[in-house]
Amino acid sequence: MHASLKAAHSPIRVGAKHHSGGVCVRAVFLLGLLAAFFAAMPAAASGDWQAVEEVRPYSISGKTGAELYESIGANGPKAGVTGRVIAHTTFKLTWTRKYEPQGTACVIVTNRPKLIITYTLPKPAAELPGPVKSSWEVFRSGVEAHERVHGDTIKEMVKEIETMSIGLTVADDPGCKKIRIELTRRLGEISARQRQRGRDFDKVEMGDGGNIQQLILKLVNGP
Numbered sequence: 001m002h003a004s005l006k007a008a009h010s011p012i013r014v015g016a017k018h019h020s021g022g023v024c025v026r027a028v029f030l031l032g033l034l035a036a037f038f039a040a041m042p043a044a045a046s047g048d049w050q051a052v053e054e055v056r057p058y059s060i061s062g063k064t065g066a067e068l069y070e071s072i073g074a075n076g077p078k079a080g081v082t083g084r085v086i087a088h089t090t091f092k093l094t095w096t097r098k099y100e101p102q103g104t105a106c107v108i109v110t111n112r113p114k115l116i117i118t119y120t121l122p123k124p125a126a127e128l129p130g131p132v133k134s135s136w137e138v139f140r141s142g143v144e145a146h147e148r149v150h151g152d153t154i155k156e157m158v159k160e161i162e163t164m165s166i167g168l169t170v171a172d173d174p175g176c177k178k179i180r181i182e183l184t185r186r187l188g189e190i191s192a193r194q195r196q197r198g199r200d201f202d203k204v205e206m207g208d209g210g211n212i213q214q215l216i217l218k219l220v221n222g223p
Protein backbone atom coordinates (compact mmCIF):
# COMPACT_ATOMS: atom_id res chain seq x y z
CA MET A 1 0.00 0.00 0.00
CA HIS A 2 1.39 3.34 -1.03
CA ALA A 3 0.28 6.66 0.35
CA SER A 4 1.18 10.04 -1.05
CA LEU A 5 3.97 12.21 0.27
CA LYS A 6 2.66 15.60 1.26
CA ALA A 7 4.42 18.84 2.13
CA ALA A 8 2.74 21.62 4.06
CA HIS A 9 4.15 25.11 4.41
CA SER A 10 3.14 27.52 7.18
CA PRO A 11 4.74 30.89 6.31
CA ILE A 12 5.45 33.27 9.14
CA ARG A 13 7.39 36.46 8.54
CA VAL A 14 9.44 38.52 10.95
CA GLY A 15 9.24 41.98 9.47
CA ALA A 16 12.19 44.26 8.80
CA LYS A 17 11.01 46.58 11.53
CA HIS A 18 12.00 43.95 14.06
CA HIS A 19 15.57 43.30 12.88
CA SER A 20 18.14 44.37 10.34
CA GLY A 21 17.81 41.54 7.80
CA GLY A 22 14.09 41.27 7.04
CA VAL A 23 14.64 37.57 6.42
CA CYS A 24 11.55 35.43 5.94
CA VAL A 25 11.11 32.90 8.72
CA ARG A 26 8.92 29.90 8.02
CA ALA A 27 8.11 26.61 9.64
CA VAL A 28 8.25 23.73 7.21
CA PHE A 29 6.81 20.32 7.89
CA LEU A 30 7.30 17.35 5.69
CA LEU A 31 4.24 15.26 6.41
CA GLY A 32 4.11 11.91 4.77
CA LEU A 33 2.85 8.40 5.07
CA LEU A 34 5.22 6.50 2.82
CA ALA A 35 5.36 2.95 1.53
CA ALA A 36 3.64 0.47 3.80
CA PHE A 37 4.39 -3.15 3.10
CA PHE A 38 2.92 -6.39 4.32
CA ALA A 39 4.63 -9.06 6.40
CA ALA A 40 3.30 -12.27 7.90
CA MET A 41 4.35 -11.79 11.50
CA PRO A 42 2.70 -11.76 14.93
CA ALA A 43 0.86 -8.62 15.94
CA ALA A 44 3.22 -6.08 17.50
CA ALA A 45 2.60 -4.56 20.88
CA SER A 46 1.88 -0.85 20.71
CA GLY A 47 4.85 1.38 21.48
CA ASP A 48 7.68 -1.13 21.00
CA TRP A 49 9.62 1.23 18.74
CA GLN A 50 11.72 4.36 18.98
CA ALA A 51 12.13 7.21 16.56
CA VAL A 52 15.54 7.87 15.05
CA GLU A 53 16.40 11.56 15.39
CA GLU A 54 19.27 13.18 13.52
CA VAL A 55 20.63 16.68 13.10
CA ARG A 56 21.68 17.83 9.63
CA PRO A 57 23.74 21.06 9.74
CA TYR A 58 24.08 23.58 6.94
CA SER A 59 27.03 25.94 6.74
CA ILE A 60 26.88 29.69 7.40
CA SER A 61 29.53 32.38 7.81
CA GLY A 62 30.04 35.63 9.68
CA LYS A 63 31.88 37.17 12.61
CA THR A 64 28.97 39.01 14.22
CA GLY A 65 25.44 38.03 15.09
CA ALA A 66 24.06 40.21 12.30
CA GLU A 67 26.40 38.64 9.75
CA LEU A 68 25.48 35.14 10.88
CA TYR A 69 21.78 35.90 10.55
CA GLU A 70 22.33 37.43 7.12
CA SER A 71 24.12 34.24 6.10
CA ILE A 72 21.17 32.18 7.35
CA GLY A 73 18.94 34.22 5.05
CA ALA A 74 21.20 33.40 2.11
CA ASN A 75 21.96 29.76 2.88
CA GLY A 76 19.10 28.39 4.96
CA PRO A 77 16.94 25.50 3.74
CA LYS A 78 14.60 26.46 0.92
CA ALA A 79 10.89 26.68 1.58
CA GLY A 80 8.66 26.96 -1.44
CA VAL A 81 9.89 28.68 -4.58
CA THR A 82 11.84 31.63 -3.18
CA GLY A 83 11.77 31.52 0.61
CA ARG A 84 14.39 30.22 3.02
CA VAL A 85 14.09 29.22 6.65
CA ILE A 86 16.31 29.31 9.72
CA ALA A 87 15.69 25.64 10.44
CA HIS A 88 13.16 22.95 9.71
CA THR A 89 12.01 19.53 10.79
CA THR A 90 11.21 16.77 8.34
CA PHE A 91 10.41 13.13 8.78
CA LYS A 92 10.24 9.87 6.91
CA LEU A 93 7.63 7.40 8.08
CA THR A 94 7.13 3.85 6.86
CA TRP A 95 4.89 1.12 8.18
CA THR A 96 5.04 -2.65 8.36
CA ARG A 97 1.34 -3.41 8.15
CA LYS A 98 -0.64 -6.64 7.97
CA TYR A 99 -4.32 -6.89 7.10
CA GLU A 100 -5.97 -10.16 8.10
CA PRO A 101 -9.40 -11.42 6.99
CA GLN A 102 -11.35 -12.76 9.97
CA GLY A 103 -14.58 -14.30 8.80
CA THR A 104 -16.26 -11.67 6.65
CA ALA A 105 -14.39 -8.81 8.34
CA CYS A 106 -10.87 -7.43 7.91
CA VAL A 107 -8.60 -6.54 10.82
CA ILE A 108 -5.26 -4.74 11.02
CA VAL A 109 -3.18 -7.06 13.21
CA THR A 110 0.23 -5.45 12.64
CA ASN A 111 1.06 -1.79 12.09
CA ARG A 112 4.62 -1.13 13.19
CA PRO A 113 6.18 2.27 12.34
CA LYS A 114 9.71 3.19 11.38
CA LEU A 115 10.19 6.91 11.97
CA ILE A 116 13.23 9.03 11.10
CA ILE A 117 13.10 12.70 12.11
CA THR A 118 15.68 15.12 10.69
CA TYR A 119 16.36 18.55 12.16
CA THR A 120 18.14 20.90 9.72
CA LEU A 121 19.99 23.60 11.65
CA PRO A 122 22.61 26.28 10.92
CA LYS A 123 26.27 25.82 11.86
CA PRO A 124 29.06 28.42 11.51
CA ALA A 125 31.83 27.25 9.20
CA ALA A 126 34.57 28.86 11.31
CA GLU A 127 35.30 29.35 15.00
CA LEU A 128 33.53 32.42 16.38
CA PRO A 129 35.00 35.13 18.65
CA GLY A 130 34.19 34.52 22.33
CA PRO A 131 31.28 36.95 22.88
CA VAL A 132 29.73 36.08 19.51
CA LYS A 133 30.12 32.38 20.21
CA SER A 134 28.19 32.70 23.45
CA SER A 135 25.43 34.68 21.76
CA TRP A 136 25.31 32.19 18.91
CA GLU A 137 25.04 29.18 21.21
CA VAL A 138 22.00 30.72 22.94
CA PHE A 139 20.37 31.32 19.55
CA ARG A 140 21.25 27.88 18.19
CA SER A 141 20.04 25.99 21.26
CA GLY A 142 16.80 27.98 21.29
CA VAL A 143 16.10 27.23 17.63
CA GLU A 144 16.86 23.54 18.13
CA ALA A 145 14.56 23.39 21.15
CA HIS A 146 11.80 24.89 18.99
CA GLU A 147 12.31 22.31 16.26
CA ARG A 148 12.35 19.44 18.74
CA VAL A 149 8.89 20.44 19.89
CA HIS A 150 7.79 19.80 16.31
CA GLY A 151 9.61 16.48 16.52
CA ASP A 152 7.66 15.61 19.65
CA THR A 153 4.34 16.32 17.93
CA ILE A 154 5.38 14.05 15.06
CA LYS A 155 6.19 11.22 17.48
CA GLU A 156 2.88 11.75 19.26
CA MET A 157 1.08 11.64 15.91
CA VAL A 158 2.71 8.32 15.01
CA LYS A 159 1.80 6.84 18.40
CA GLU A 160 -1.79 7.98 17.90
CA ILE A 161 -1.86 6.34 14.46
CA GLU A 162 -0.46 3.13 15.89
CA THR A 163 -2.95 3.04 18.78
CA MET A 164 -5.86 3.77 16.46
CA SER A 165 -4.95 1.25 13.80
CA ILE A 166 -3.95 -1.87 15.74
CA GLY A 167 -7.10 -3.97 15.86
CA LEU A 168 -9.02 -1.67 13.51
CA THR A 169 -11.84 -3.81 12.09
CA VAL A 170 -14.17 -3.26 9.18
CA ALA A 171 -17.12 -5.59 8.75
CA ASP A 172 -18.17 -7.18 5.46
CA ASP A 173 -14.69 -6.69 4.01
CA PRO A 174 -13.16 -10.15 3.36
CA GLY A 175 -10.95 -8.70 0.61
CA CYS A 176 -9.54 -6.02 2.95
CA LYS A 177 -10.41 -3.16 0.60
CA LYS A 178 -12.84 -1.09 2.65
CA ILE A 179 -10.47 -1.01 5.61
CA ARG A 180 -7.82 0.77 3.54
CA ILE A 181 -10.26 3.54 2.72
CA GLU A 182 -11.26 3.85 6.37
CA LEU A 183 -7.62 3.87 7.51
CA THR A 184 -6.74 6.59 4.99
CA ARG A 185 -9.64 8.71 6.25
CA ARG A 186 -8.52 8.40 9.85
CA LEU A 187 -4.87 9.09 8.95
CA GLY A 188 -5.92 12.31 7.27
CA GLU A 189 -7.72 13.49 10.39
CA ILE A 190 -4.75 12.70 12.65
CA SER A 191 -2.27 14.37 10.28
CA ALA A 192 -4.46 17.47 10.07
CA ARG A 193 -4.52 17.78 13.86
CA GLN A 194 -0.73 17.47 14.00
CA ARG A 195 -0.27 20.17 11.36
CA GLN A 196 -2.64 22.48 13.22
CA ARG A 197 -0.70 21.94 16.45
CA GLY A 198 2.45 22.98 14.62
CA ARG A 199 0.81 26.10 13.22
CA ASP A 200 -0.56 27.08 16.62
CA PHE A 201 2.85 26.60 18.23
CA ASP A 202 4.62 28.66 15.57
CA LYS A 203 2.06 31.43 15.83
CA VAL A 204 3.00 31.91 19.46
CA GLU A 205 6.74 31.32 19.07
CA MET A 206 7.18 33.53 16.00
CA GLY A 207 4.66 36.25 16.77
CA ASP A 208 5.48 39.67 18.18
CA GLY A 209 7.44 39.17 21.38
CA GLY A 210 7.57 35.41 20.83
CA ASN A 211 10.52 33.19 21.68
CA ILE A 212 11.93 32.92 18.15
CA GLN A 213 11.62 36.63 17.52
CA GLN A 214 13.44 37.35 20.77
CA LEU A 215 16.22 34.93 19.84
CA ILE A 216 16.65 36.68 16.49
CA LEU A 217 16.71 40.13 18.05
CA LYS A 218 19.32 39.12 20.64
CA LEU A 219 21.53 37.55 17.98
CA VAL A 220 21.29 40.42 15.49
CA ASN A 221 21.66 43.18 18.09
CA GLY A 222 24.40 41.38 20.03
CA PRO A 223 28.15 41.27 19.43
